[in-house]
Amino acid sequence: MTVPAVVGVYGGGRMGAGIAHAFAVAGSAVTVVENDEPAAAAARARVEKSLAKSAELGAAAGGTVSVVTDPAALASATLVVEAVPELVEIKHAVLAAITRSAPDAVIGTNTSSLSIDALASALPDPSVLIGLHFFNPVPASGLVEVVVGARTAPALVGQAQEWVRGLGKHAITVQDSPGFASSRLGVAIALEAMRMVEEGVAGAEDIDNAMTLGYRHPVGPLRTTDIVGLDVRLAIAEHLERELGPRFAPPQVLRDKVAAGHLGRKTGEGFYRW
Template sequence: MTLPTTIGVYGGGRMGAGIAHAFAVAGSTVTVVESDETAAAGARERVERSLAKAAEKGVAASGTVTVVTDAAGLAGCGLVVEAVPELVDLKRGVLARIAEAAPDAAIGSNTSSLSIDDLADALPDPSRLVGLHFFNPVPVSDLVEVVVGARTAPGLVTSAQEWVAGLGKTAITVTDSPGFASSRLGVAIALEAMRMLEEGVASAADIDTAMTLGYRHPVGPLRTTDIVGLDVRLAIAEHLERELGPRFAPPRLLREKVAAGELGRKTGQGFYAW
């Protein structure tokens, strides 16, 4: 199956811009929806910068990206991917707007940990929703997690797997469960690394080196947390703690850094100085 000709992305932050980039490079016509003109300008700049960087490396986009502020711009899309922050009520509201604006579209949620079944309650037809968990940075990441809710249409799962392949990425398919596969494993390792740092076991650099050289992880868990955002990791950990118990309780160090505004690369300071 080829990719849908027209793609919508609701949310133009780092992840949304990256998703738009990936589909544009694959040849789709992409419409990004943002909340207002200021946010739209930021999304437009992120996408243009990302595509220009790829073009310098010989990867040119055969599709196009347009940024709008009205969900009506999603009309006619074959697939719309929701890519707003990990807040249940926010995502549910966005999904409802997508369903109204693009009644014939398949809908993907880029959630990294929230329940697809819970999010699907916002839709008149829950069978239209599948999890499409992209990884940061989207343009160069090889993985997409396809998350199957209890009411996700089987045909949509097959289509999602084929769309991921059409982007030149690899899909893994998981049943809707707290943290799915990737976030659950990634957060578990990151939280233990934070506890080790908090207890003075080793420096952040040495803990990360243990994983990059000892286990051949491309990036260590603390540096990865800086890239993802300490606030994002905290929110996921709190969600997993509620769902799975105290083994996912966020360490004191993580809470202190978030409270101090040390959110990682996006603020210039996290476990590392950027």
């Protein structure tokens, strides 16, 4: 087995459930930690639905998934992946909880844009933290971005790449920098697409078709924004603007839609109606 036998996932939302699914299909015994029983029940339902669909397609899980509310259940995990919201203070609190519960585990952070070094500052041993940036939807995505911090143990990089291969996915390896490679490029394209909508250059569907039919992107930048969540895209853009300057300034149309509660697929409306 090229994936860890025992894996923890802290956070059972869409991304956390998808990560749990991927490791379970690869044969790991996965424990998902949520904050309370209602959240745990929702996470359990997500994972069970995902695994059932996978089994129907001929990819039955070789491992198991349990969902709990007590982080102490992570004690035997070799790897714990945090998959909580993109807020430094939340991630710091979760990383501290993981360290207390699984002091011998390697920790992967699923952040899509936050600095690995900044997150590692919350750990007594920063060398055990590495970025494992999965993509939504995790079960169908073929990519994981392995992000290397300044203090990440060199041996951990190769180990993480092997784990990604064990999941049947392709690893790209980047150094810690604002937005890494994927978010930086993806957000840049999406923000320009939004400006085109704002300026009346074309409608959302035509702009997306330019990329899917003209450049063979599987999904257009505006539909992808709806899937990811406009609030998530706004937070990443604001972070990149602070780090890299005004070229990542969020367009007003994005701010307006978020303020109106039009966050994409999860609310039924964004740049598209769902």
